[in-house]
Amino acid sequence: METIEPSNRCIHCDFSKNLRRHDKRLRRVRDMNLIHKYLHLLIHVKRWRCQNCKKLFCKPLSSVPSGSHQTYRLQEHIFEQCRATTISYAGR
C-alpha cells in the first residue's frame, strides 16, 4: 500500500513529488503536563521514501525537535530549572 501526499517535502533534497510512504513508526516522546508531571507520549510517525534521492525521512513534528525524545516544552522546562539552580547556587 503506497500513498502520495503532495504536501510533503523531502527534508534532504526538498523534492515534493514522488514521495512514497515507507512505513509507520511509533515514536515515544517524553513530555510533561501542566502540573509538571513527566509523562510519555506515543506518536505515530509516517516515514517516507523520496524517489528523487532515495532517502528515508519522516515529517518533522511541530512539538518535538527532530531527533529528540523530548518535546520543546519539556526542554524549556529543564532549561529553566537549570538556570534557576545556577542562580540560587551563585547567590550563596
Ligand SMILES: [Zn+2]
Ligand atoms: Zn529527496
